[in-house]
Amino acid sequence: xxxxxxxxxxxxxxxxxRFVLLLGPLFGLNSVAADTIYVTLEKDNAVxxxxxxxxxxxxxxxxxxxxxxxxxxxxxxxxYVATSDDHVIQVIDVKTLSPVGVLPSxxxxxxxxxxxxxxxxxxxxxxxxxxSIVDVNKKQVIHTVGVGVEPEGVAVSPxxxxxxxxxxxxxxxxxxxxxSYEVVDNTLVDPRPRGVSFTADSQYLWVTSELAGTVxxxxxxxxxxxxxxxxxxxxxxxxxxxxxxxxxxxxMRWAYVAMGPANRVAxxxxxxxxxEDYLLVGERVWNLAFSSDHQWLYSTNGVSNDISIIxxxxxxxxxxxxxxxxxxxxxxxx
Amino acid sequence: xxxxRLRKMYHGLxxxxxxxxxxxxxxxxxxxxxxxxxxxxxxxPVNAFSAHTDLIEIVYISQEQFRKPALSNLDAIAKxxxxxxxxxxxxxNNTTGKFTGHNFVLIExxxxxxxxxxxxxxxxxxxxxxxxxxLDDNALVRxxxxxxxxxxxxxxxxxxxxxxxxxxxxxxxxxxxxxRAMRADALAQYLLKKRWTRWFLVLGPTDEDKxxxxxxxxAAKRFGSTIVTEKTWVHDYDARRTAQGxxxxxxxxxxxxxxxxxDEQGLFGEYLSYRTWQPRPVIxxxxxxxxxxxxxxxxxxxxxxxxxxxxxxxxxxTEKDYAAYLAIRSYGxxxxxxxxxxxxxxKAYLLGDQFTLQGYKGKPLSFRSWNGQLRQPVLLAxxxxxxxxxxxxxxxxxxxxxxxxxxxxxxxxxxx
Numbered sequence: 001x002x003x004x005x006x007x008x009x010x011x012x013x014x015x016x017x018r019f020v021l022l023l024g025p026l027f028g029l030n031s032v033a034a035d036t037i038y039v040t041l042e043k044d045n046a047v048x049x050x051x052x053x054x055x056x057x058x059x060x061x062x063x064x065x066x067x068x069x070x071x072x073x074x075x076x077x078x079x080y081v082a083t084s085d086d087h088v089i090q091v092i093d094v095k096t097l098s099p100v101g102v103l104p105s106x107x108x109x110x111x112x113x114x115x116x117x118x119x120x121x122x123x124x125x126x127x128x129x130x131x132s133i134v135d136v137n138k139k140q141v142i143h144t145v146g147v148g149v150e151p152e153g154v155a156v157s158p159x160x161x162x163x164x165x166x167x168x169x170x171x172x173x174x175x176x177x178x179x180s181y182e183v184v185d186n187t188l189v190d191p192r193p194r195g196v197s198f199t200a201d202s203q204y205l206w207v208t209s210e211l212a213g214t215v216x217x218x219x220x221x222x223x224x225x226x227x228x229x230x231x232x233x234x235x236x237x238x239x240x241x242x243x244x245x246x247x248x249x250x251x252m253r254w255a256y257v258a259m260g261p262a263n264r265v266a267x268x269x270x271x272x273x274x275x276e277d278y279l280l281v282g283e284r285v286w287n288l289a290f291s292s293d294h295q296w297l298y299s300t301n302g303v304s305n306d307i308s309i310i311x312x313x314x315x316x317x318x319x320x321x322x323x324x325x326x327x328x329x330x331x332x333x334x
Numbered sequence: 335x336x337x338x339r340l341r342k343m344y345h346g347l348x349x350x351x352x353x354x355x356x357x358x359x360x361x362x363x364x365x366x367x368x369x370x371x372x373x374x375x376x377x378x379p380v381n382a383f384s385a386h387t388d389l390i391e392i393v394y395i396s397q398e399q400f401r402k403p404a405l406s407n408l409d410a411i412a413k414x415x416x417x418x419x420x421x422x423x424x425x426x427n428n429t430t431g432k433f434t435g436h437n438f439v440l441i442e443x444x445x446x447x448x449x450x451x452x453x454x455x456x457x458x459x460x461x462x463x464x465x466x467x468x469l470d471d472n473a474l475v476r477x478x479x480x481x482x483x484x485x486x487x488x489x490x491x492x493x494x495x496x497x498x499x500x501x502x503x504x505x506x507x508x509x510x511x512x513x514r515a516m517r518a519d520a521l522a523q524y525l526l527k528k529r530w531t532r533w534f535l536v537l538g539p540t541d542e543d544k545x546x547x548x549x550x551x552x553a554a555k556r557f558g559s560t561i562v563t564e565k566t567w568v569h570d571y572d573a574r575r576t577a578q579g580x581x582x583x584x585x586x587x588x589x590x591x592x593x594x595x596x597d598e599q600g601l602f603g604e605y606l607s608y609r610t611w612q613p614r615p616v617i618x619x620x621x622x623x624x625x626x627x628x629x630x631x632x633x634x635x636x637x638x639x640x641x642x643x644x645x646x647x648x649x650x651x652t653e654k655d656y657a658a659y660l661a662i663r664s665y666g667x668x669x670x671x672x673x674x675x676x677x678x679x680x681k682a683y684l685l686g687d688q689f690t691l692q693g694y695k696g697k698p699l700s701f702r703s704w705n706g707q708l709r710q711p712v713l714l715a716x717x718x719x720x721x722x723x724x725x726x727x728x729x730x731x732x733x734x735x736x737x738x739x740x741x742x743x744x745x746x747x748x749x750x
Contacts, residue, residue, distance in 0.1 A: 108638075108641075127642060129429060148429050148430060149426045149430070168635070169429075169430075169692060170426070170429055170430040171430065174433075186433040186434075188670070191667075191690045191691070191698065211690045211692055211698035212698070237734055239697050261696070
């Protein structure tokens with residue numbers, strides 16, 4: 001009897017919770033997905049683990065020296081963390097949060113990308129002007145591709161056909177054929193390209209140029225520039241607009257650009273290329289990640305030592321969470 | 335053409351590979367002794383690739399330095415200071431050039447003591463139009479006036495003289511190093527921020543010291559500081575007097591916040607710290623110094639170029655190396671972007687709004703259209719610590735905060 005009553009109460013509560021959750025968005029109370037965010041802390045040699053729903057830092061785990069790029073494995077069981085000054089990629093078990101091994105990465109790994117389907121990593125070696133291709137299962141570098149000076153952003157097209165590498169000093173996008181590992185084309189873009197991101201249909205590539213304060217959109221088939229957008233925050237001198245991370249939502253409606261020392265995330269209409277808004281976040285915003293349901297955006301803010309949470313249904317910054325020194329990259333696990 | 339000359343050109347062409355050779359002793363031997371032989375073999379594939387490659391020659395002009403005595407030889411002065419920065423830039427240009435079909439080569443020249451006559455200038459410059467000048471002010475004036483240099487571009491990487499940025503400016507002359515005015519303004523901004531606004535100015539007897547003192551006075555006025563006392567340090571060689579005894583007396587009886595020193599040659603400035611009558615910090619040419627580059631600088635990707643430079647040259651990057659690097663990277667950017675080797679087109683691009691250069695200092699670098707000065711942040715560094723980067727936050731400017739340093743467009747006396 002008692003148990004039945006308890007169950008009935010539970011059911012009632014659950015239905016209430018559902019009701020509130022359903023109504024929530026109407027009142028602007030979109031609730032944050034029950035994700036876990038992993039944030040690399042460049043100066044703390046650590047990874048911070050954050051619960052965005054409750055808005056708290058859960059714990060911080062030590063990793064190797066100068067951690068920057070961070071990616072989850074396809075099965076979400078392992079974290080790959082580029083520890084730049086150790087010249088390896090550390091593998092961390094997500095359940096136990098303990099290191100379970102290292103992957104070779106070439107010198108000074110900074111950012112890297114995971115192949116859309118296979119467990120293959122493409123790593124920028126900033127000091128070596130190369131991209132290392134790492135087979136995770138074999139634990140070895142299977143190929144090294146020579147690119148421009150100081151390669152930074154690297155991305156794999158969702159269809160698995162292209163790997164692109166942006167070289168900061170050469171100011172180029174290098175198009176690497178994912179099958180042959182050959183650089184088949186190079187596109188000159190505005191000074192100091194940093195972030196690269198494909199649209200979900202693999203048709204367009206978005207590139208940020210830190211020194212020019214621009215975002216360039218390239219057509220993947222022709223590998224030519226089709227649009228350059230100049231970021232301009234009212235009241236800020238142009239040289240403060242230094243975009244880094246860029247992401248486009250899966251429906252390809254909005255693109256989001258982390259603007260570095262302009263302390264803002266630009267919201268760009270991905271169809272008309274009109275800049276919709278500049279959202280004020282923390283200081284020196286580096287990189288971005290979507291929540292698993294794509295309703296939220298998380299940003300790492302390098303100088304203010306926090307991450308910002310942005311509600312994408314309203315394009316409003318709702319929260320910031322202190323995480324540690326120099327948060328750099330982030331990975332999100334549902 | 336000698337083997338050595340060929341090797342130098344080869345350095346420029348495929349610098350990456352030669353420098354990697356240095357890593358192994360065997361390859362080093364190979365590089366030294368079998369160079370000419372190997373070149374024959376190497377040239378075959380190079381020619382095969384370079385069918386559509388434009389050759390860009392940049393002349394690096396340095397001079398036999400007459401070094402004046404210094405207070406200490408604690409820091410060894412590298413003989414290849416400047417040149418190594420140039421070589422790194424050639425290598426970076428060629429990495430891009432590999433994809434765009436440009437081949438950059440560095441040609442080294444030494445400016446003779448007697449100078450070059452107008453008649454000889456064509457031979458000296460070999461009709462080259464892209465020059466990098468690591469010269470003192472006198473030699474720079476002379477090369478600027480050479481007939482053969484009139485149709486060329488000159489990137490000055492050494493001079494700090496404000497006169498070159500004002501009345502003595504020239505249409506074909508660019509300045510990569512920060513001027514004295516820019517350095518003094520950087521210091522003055524920081525001192526105002528610290529509220530250390532009452533300065534005790536100490537200057538040496540040389541002309542350079544007087545020029546820096548002038549820049550400091552201008553900066554004090556611009557940024558709201560007062561020079562409460564000004565004294566010249568005279569080097570009299572009295573054996574009974576030592577720095578320990580002399581500096582306290584020299585700085586006694588004045589109430590001030592900070593001792594500002596103008597001693598460009600480094601003949602006495604290092605004596606001042608910890609020896610003043612009152613406990614006061616020392617800034618200027620010693621103590622906290624304004625500089626374009628410093629070994630303690632690692633923000634904004636600087637650690638990358640510091641590492642690459644060290645791997646190449648086996649030593650730390652100096653201000654002069656940094657300036658040489660930027661000069662040649664500027665040429666590289668302009669040539670690759672415009673697709674032209676014509677000096678007039680390169681000049682127009684360098685002075686235009688499109689040109690921005692990565693300088694690892696957090697802001698895009700560009701040239702001031704009115705006097706050819708490279709606008710850039712100025713680092714304020716102590717021996718082992720990066721203290722601040724000017725422009726200091728809060729000093730505003732309608733166009734770019736970088737133009738709060740040095741002579742702004744409205745103050746220009748440059749009418750070329």
